[in-house]
Amino acid sequence: xxxxxxxxxxxxxxxxxxxxxxxxxxxxxxxxxxxxxxxxxxxxxxxxxxxxxxxxxxxxxxxxxxxxxxxxxxxxxxxxxxxxxxxxxxxxxxxxxxxxxxxxxxxxxxxxxxxxxxxxxxxxxxxxxxxxxxxxxxxxxxxxxxxxxxxxxxxxxxxxxxxxxxxxxxxxxxxxxxxxxxxxxxxxxxxxxxxxxxxxxxxxxxxxxxxxxxxxxxxxxxxxxxxxxxxxxxxxxxxxxxxxxxxxxxxxxxxxxxxxxxxxxxxxxxxxxxxxxxxxxxxxxxxxxxxxxxxxxxxxxxxxxxxxxxxxxxxxxxxxxxxxxxxxxxxxxxxxxxxxxxxxxxxxxxxxxxxxxxxxxxxxxxxxxxxxxxxxxxxxxxxxxxxxxxxxxxx
Amino acid sequence: xxxxxxxxxxxxxxxxxxxxxxxxxxxxxxxxxxxxxxxxxxxxxxxxxxxxxxxxxxxxxxxxxxxxxxxxxxxxxxxxxxxxxxxxxxxxxxxxxxxxxxxxxxxxxxxxxxxxxxxxxxxxxxxxxxxxxxxxxxxxxxxxxxxxxxxxxxxxxxxxxxxxxxxxxxxxxxxxxxxxxxxxxxxxxxxxxxxxxxxxxxxxxxxxxxxxxxxxxxxxxxxxxxxxxxxxxxxxxxxxxxxxxxxxxxxxxxxxxxxxxxxxxxxxxxxxxxxxxxxxxxxxxxxxxxxxxxxxxxxxxxxxxxxxxxxxxxxxxxxxxxxxxxxxxxxxxxxxxxxxxxxxxxxxxxxxxxxxxxxxxxxxxxxxxxxxxxxxxxxxxxxxxxxxxxxxxxx
Numbered sequence: 001x002x003x004x005x006x007x008x009x010x011x012x013x014x015x016x017x018x019x020x021x022x023x024x025x026x027x028x029x030x031x032x033x034x035x036x037x038x039x040x041x042x043x044x045x046x047x048x049x050x051x052x053x054x055x056x057x058x059x060x061x062x063x064x065x066x067x068x069x070x071x072x073x074x075x076x077x078x079x080x081x082x083x084x085x086x087x088x089x090x091x092x093x094x095x096x097x098x099x100x101x102x103x104x105x106x107x108x109x110x111x112x113x114x115x116x117x118x119x120x121x122x123x124x125x126x127x128x129x130x131x132x133x134x135x136x137x138x139x140x141x142x143x144x145x146x147x148x149x150x151x152x153x154x155x156x157x158x159x160x161x162x163x164x165x166x167x168x169x170x171x172x173x174x175x176x177x178x179x180x181x182x183x184x185x186x187x188x189x190x191x192x193x194x195x196x197x198x199x200x201x202x203x204x205x206x207x208x209x210x211x212x213x214x215x216x217x218x219x220x221x222x223x224x225x226x227x228x229x230x231x232x233x234x235x236x237x238x239x240x241x242x243x244x245x246x247x248x249x250x251x252x253x254x255x256x257x258x259x260x261x262x263x264x265x266x267x268x269x270x271x272x273x274x275x276x277x278x279x280x281x282x283x284x285x286x287x288x289x290x291x292x293x294x295x296x297x298x299x300x301x302x303x304x305x306x307x308x309x310x311x312x313x314x315x316x317x318x319x320x321x322x323x324x325x326x327x328x329x330x331x332x333x334x335x336x337x338x339x340x341x342x343x344x345x346x347x348x349x350x351x352x353x354x355x356x357x358x359x360x361x362x363x364x365x366x367x368x369x370x371x372x373x374x375x376x377x378x379x380x381x382x383x384x385x386x387x388x389x390x391x392x393x394x395x
Numbered sequence: 396x397x398x399x400x401x402x403x404x405x406x407x408x409x410x411x412x413x414x415x416x417x418x419x420x421x422x423x424x425x426x427x428x429x430x431x432x433x434x435x436x437x438x439x440x441x442x443x444x445x446x447x448x449x450x451x452x453x454x455x456x457x458x459x460x461x462x463x464x465x466x467x468x469x470x471x472x473x474x475x476x477x478x479x480x481x482x483x484x485x486x487x488x489x490x491x492x493x494x495x496x497x498x499x500x501x502x503x504x505x506x507x508x509x510x511x512x513x514x515x516x517x518x519x520x521x522x523x524x525x526x527x528x529x530x531x532x533x534x535x536x537x538x539x540x541x542x543x544x545x546x547x548x549x550x551x552x553x554x555x556x557x558x559x560x561x562x563x564x565x566x567x568x569x570x571x572x573x574x575x576x577x578x579x580x581x582x583x584x585x586x587x588x589x590x591x592x593x594x595x596x597x598x599x600x601x602x603x604x605x606x607x608x609x610x611x612x613x614x615x616x617x618x619x620x621x622x623x624x625x626x627x628x629x630x631x632x633x634x635x636x637x638x639x640x641x642x643x644x645x646x647x648x649x650x651x652x653x654x655x656x657x658x659x660x661x662x663x664x665x666x667x668x669x670x671x672x673x674x675x676x677x678x679x680x681x682x683x684x685x686x687x688x689x690x691x692x693x694x695x696x697x698x699x700x701x702x703x704x705x706x707x708x709x710x711x712x713x714x715x716x717x718x719x720x721x722x723x724x725x726x727x728x729x730x731x732x733x734x735x736x737x738x739x740x741x742x743x744x745x746x747x748x749x750x751x752x753x754x755x756x757x758x759x760x761x762x763x764x765x766x767x768x769x770x771x772x773x774x775x776x777x778x779x780x781x782x783x784x785x786x787x788x789x790x
Contacts, residue, residue, distance in 0.1 A: 002588070004580040021607070029580050050608070050631025052675055053616045061611035134725035139702060140649075144628050144636065145709035148647040151717040153638060155562030157552060163638050163645050163711050165628040166561045167550030167620075173605055177572035182747035184579035185399040185424050189752055191586045193397070197751035208717070208728050209746045210568055212416070213445070216456035218714040219729060219741035221448045225562075225714070233539050233560040236445025241539065243548060243558050250558055252543040254535075280447055307534060314540035316558050319613040319620070322546040322603070330529035333603050334614060346614035351604045352577035356592035357584055 003030020004357040008187070011089050012036060012070065013098035013105065015043040017143070017172035018127060018203065020066040022179035023097060027069025028350045028359040034089060034375060035067065035366065039074040039395060042368035043067070056342025059365075064345060067365035068337065073376075074369030074395065077108055081394045086110060088379045090118045094190075095183055099127040102137050112198045123186045125179055125199040132200055141203055146171035150207040155214060155235055159227045174206040230287035238279035239286035243316060244294040251299045253290065254312035264306055265293040339364040369395060398425020399752040403582070406484050407431060407465065408493035408500065410438040412538070413522060413567035413598065415461040417574035418492060422464025423745045423754040429484060429770060430462065430761065434469040434790060437763035438462070451737025454760075459740060462760035463732065468771075469764030472503055474789045481505060483774045485513045489585075490578055494522040497532050507593045518581045520574055520594040527595055536598055541566035545602040550609060550630055554622045569601040625682035633674035634681035638711055639689040646694045648685065649707035659701055660688040734759040764790060 008031040012023045020035075020043065027033040037043055048062045055061050075082045090096065096115060098105050105111050105126070112124040126132065129141010139145075144165055147153055152170070153163035182199045190196055208215065217236065218224060225235035231242040233252075240253045240261060253261070258279070262270035273279055273286050294302060299315055306313040315321075322328060335349040350359040372395050376386050389395050403426040407418045415430075415438065422428040432438055443457045450456050470477045485491065491510060493500050500506050500521070507519040521527065524536010534540075539560055542548050547565070548558035577594045585591055603610065612631065613619060620630035626637040628647075635648045635656060648656070653674070657665035668674055668681050689697060694710055701708040710716075717723060730744040745754035767790050771781050784790050 002584070004584040007587070008583075017608075025576060050612050050629070051616070051618055051620065052672065053612050053618060055611065055615045061615065062608045065608035065611040130722050131726050134722050136722040139709070140705065140707045142649045142707050144638075144647050144649045145707060148638065148645075148709050148711040149717065149720065149722075151712055151714040152563070153711055154713045157556075157559055157562075161552075162626060162640060164552055164559065165638060165647075166565075167552075167622070167629045168547070168606060168609065170561075170565070170605075173569075174572070177569070177576065178746050180576050181420060181572065181579070182749065184576070184583065185747075186749065186752070187583055188403075188579060188586065189397070189399040191583065192402070195751055197749055199750070200748040201746065202726070204722065205726060205728055205744070205746045208723070208743050210565075211563060211714070212743050213412075213457045213460035214563065215714060215718075215729070215741075215743050216450065216460040217445050217448050219718060219743075220450045220456065221446070222715070223446055223448060225446065227562070231557060234445070234562045243539075243543065243560060245557060250543075252539050252560075254537045254539040277447065310535065312535045312537050312540060314534070314543050316543040316548055317546055318549045319546040319606070319610060320617070322544065323610075323614060325544065327525050327529050327531040327544075327599065328603070331526050331597070331600060333600055334610070346610075348603050348607050348610050348614075349600070351573050351596065351600045352580075353595040354577065354581065354592055355594070356590055357581070 002357050003359070004354060006030035008032070008095065009093045010034065010095045010097065011093045013096065013100070013110070015099065016045045017062070017066060017169050018175040019097055019099035019179070020045065021173060021176035023070065024066050024068060025176070025180050028361070029357070033070040035070045035072045037072055037074040037368055039076050039369060042074060046368070055345055056339065059339065059342040064365045065347065068347070068361050069363050070366055071363070071371035071375060072366035072369055073372055076394050079394045081389055081392065083109055085376070085379065087118055090115045090122060093119070094123060094187065096122055096124045097179060097183070102128055102132045116196065121190060121194065121196040123183060123190060123196050123199065125183055125201065127175055127179055127201040127203070129202060130204045131202040143169045143171045143203070146203045146207050150204060151211060152207060155225060157227060159229050161227070170210070171203040171207045174210055175201060175203045178206045228284055228287070230284040232283050232287055238276065239273070239283040240290050242287055244291050246294055246299040246302060247296060248298045250316035251294065251302055252314050252316055256311045256313070260309055260311060261290070264309060264311070265290065267293050335361055337361050337364050340367070397752050398754070399749060401425035403427070403490065404488045405429065405490045405492065406488045408491070408495070408505070410494065411440050411567070412457070412461060412564050413570040414492055414494040414574070415440065416568060416571035418465065419461050419463060420571070420575050423756070424752070428465040430465045430467045432467055432469040432763055434471050434764060437467070437469060441763070450740055451734065454734065454737045459760045460742065463742070463756050464758050465761055466758070466766035466770060467761035467764055468767055469790065471789050476784055476787070476789045478504055480771070480774065482513055485510045485517060488514070489518060489582065491517055491519045492574060492578070497523055497527045511591065516585060516589065516591040518578060518585060518591050518594065520578055520596065522570055522574055522596040522598070524597060525599045526597040538564045538566045538598070541598045541602050545599060546606060547602060550620060552622060554624050556622070565605070566598040566602045569605055570596060570598045573601045623679055623682070625679040627678050627682055633671065634668070634678040635685050637682055639686050641689055641694040641697060642691060643693045645711035646689065646697055647709050647711055651706050651708070655704055655706060656685070659704060659706070660685065662688050730756055732756050732759050735762070
């Protein structure tokens with residue numbers, strides 16, 4: 001079957017989480033993603049891990065997560081021969097993506113102005129922490145700092161807690177989706193007009209955008225959200241919206257009509273709170289009252305009973321439980337591929353289902369420079385020239 | 396200036412957060428988004444708010460956040476005339492998007508099989524909570540439930556806390572970005588081949604995908620993340636990565652070399668922990684030791700001092716502080732538009748910067764049916780026919 005992005009060629013100068021996740025989304029749909037790495041160490045995410053765990057004993061789970069469906073070309077980025085190789089690649093690529101700090105690509109001679117001389121149709125995307133200029137342009141822009149500056153950490157948890165960051169790389173991931181959004185839109189425009197262009201994205205603006213509705217309140221009312229004293233799950237939300245302890249674990253009770261909840265919990269007194277004003281003003285009191293009932297029975301009992309009433313509830317699962325979730329199994333939510341050193345590697349499957357152009361995991365995340373010779377041969381270099389570059393330390 | 400998605404026409408049956416955010420991203424880049432609403436109440440997000448706050452006294456900040464750059468056509472969805480109107484729209488649209496529960500669009504006669512008979516080039520995207528079928532297909536699929544089922548709530552906060560959801564609609568928002576990713580990819584494919592297709596997206600798979608690197612650990616090692624006893628900001632991460640209390644607020648200290656941190660904090664003893672194993676195993680001890688130093692001086696002092704050493708640190712801001720942040724001001728991170736009843740409305744600006752096809756906020760979020768007559772006239776209906784539909788209660 002065809003792939004939606006077959007024929008799209010991407011020159012990928014990205015590293016760490018954001019850029020690689022973005023280009024992986026292109027690779028998943030059939031684009032040819034050429035990952036340019038520094039020879040030797042490669043993408044610095046290769047040295048990053050969690051829980052001191054290495055897949056197959058050697059491979060970074062973080063790197064593996066975001067680099068399938070790519071080829072790796074590892075080069076001495078400052079060598080003269082590299083400039084020639086990059087030039088040849090630019091001439092036949094559609095897209096260049098990079099997430100260095102501002103100015104790095106220009107210094108290497110690979111800025112937009114340089115590359116569009118080679119290929120005026122190129123679409124060139126730069127992503128930074130805070131933008132290409134301005135007071136923070138030189139600040140390091142890692143995910144946790146972006147969460148902290150954007151206001152996000154003040155929305156999660158309870159009033160008494162310090163600001164609480166989300167335990168995933170949310171700024172990076174939203175940055176990745178915005179790269180995809182921008183590049184695919186620019187690609188569509190180029191199909192129509194033949195014109196390339198330069199895109200700029202920054203993690204900071206992406207995480208502000210993530211809070212569109214919270215900012216819609218604060219920017220217009222001047223009011224700040226105040227986190228609840230209870231487990232209400234959004235600081236602007238009324239009861240019962242939250243996670244509750246059951247007799248054997250936790251469950252979530254989302255937006256639900258109080259009369260139905262009162263009936264299921266056999267607590268008629270709950271109905272006294274049933275108006276929007278009270279459910280907001282007394283949300284902590286209502287939360288703790290519901291909690292007192294919910295803790296008396298098991299998660300399975302409550303979820304089954306409440307789903308029968310079409311209530312908005314669910315179990316709360318950890319990652320091992322999520323792996324075995326019947327819906328995850330039904331959807332084929334997880335997939336695996338073979339890796340030359342790590343063996344069979346399990347991962348999360350491609351999220352969008354296409355009737356005509358399904359995505360696929362065709363390639364394992366490449367080892368550093370795994371496709372050096374293949375790519376250079378495609379560019380027309382002879383075996384002797386390639387051997388020469390190896391001798392000269394370009395590769 | 397041109398817009399990247401000018402000429403793209405979207406028939407938008409979505410409501411609440413996810414779908415509307417997706418189609419707004421199209422509208423921001425110039426697509427013509429026709430929002431189909433139930434006459435009378437319209438999108439149910441119009442009745443949703445936070446902090447009991449209504450912009451201008453009447454408008455939902457949640458609805459406003461995700462519906463700029465669209466036109467609204469409000470109809471009796473079950474009327475015979477509606478079927479004709481939708482048919483005419485489908486004939487000239489590129490994309491149909493809907494986020495009803497499985498089966499609803501088919502019952503209305505607007506399923507993919509129905510609409511592709513009218514326009515075989517149509518790209519049709521359905522988004523649900525858990526997919527079109529399987530054990531959870533009939534479950535309600537709201538954001539908090541998806542967070543709870545996907546494992547995400549077990550990554551945030553401390554070991555002693557209950558599972559902690561993020562205080563934003565993260566599943567919905569990632570669902571929106573995946574709609575955009577899928578639709579723009581399918582649109583590119585259609586440009587190349589002329590072929591339309593059907594896409595399916597579900598929030599559950601999108602939020603599993605968000606945890607690609609956490610699942611890379613758990614799926615392959617069988618190990619669960621265990622949240623720290625301290626403020627370490629990711630359950631797989633080592634010290635010092637976290638948010639720390641200062642003398643006058645909070646700051647974040649991301650990944651940083653211990654020797655530099657020890658020097659700045661004037662705590663040489665920190666160097667004793669400086670190896671990867673210890674920084675993970677004793678992360679709570681290290682966190683509290685750093686905390687004891689950081690609390691002795693102000694956020695401004697530490698951030699300035701540490702940034703001079705190129706350390707990865709930042710302030711922690713709330714939304715009012717974020718609004719005034721010098722980088723936000725420099726970037727023009729926030730924008731405003733005029734609304735016919737709410738007056739000047741402030742919002743977050745478009746996150747991707749295009750050199751040739753900048754996005755723009757051209758239209759305020761529409762009132763229910765605000766563009767009924769305009770759209771029907773474009774379809775060729777006469778004033779008499781439109782008046783007739785008004786009389787018959789179609790509009």
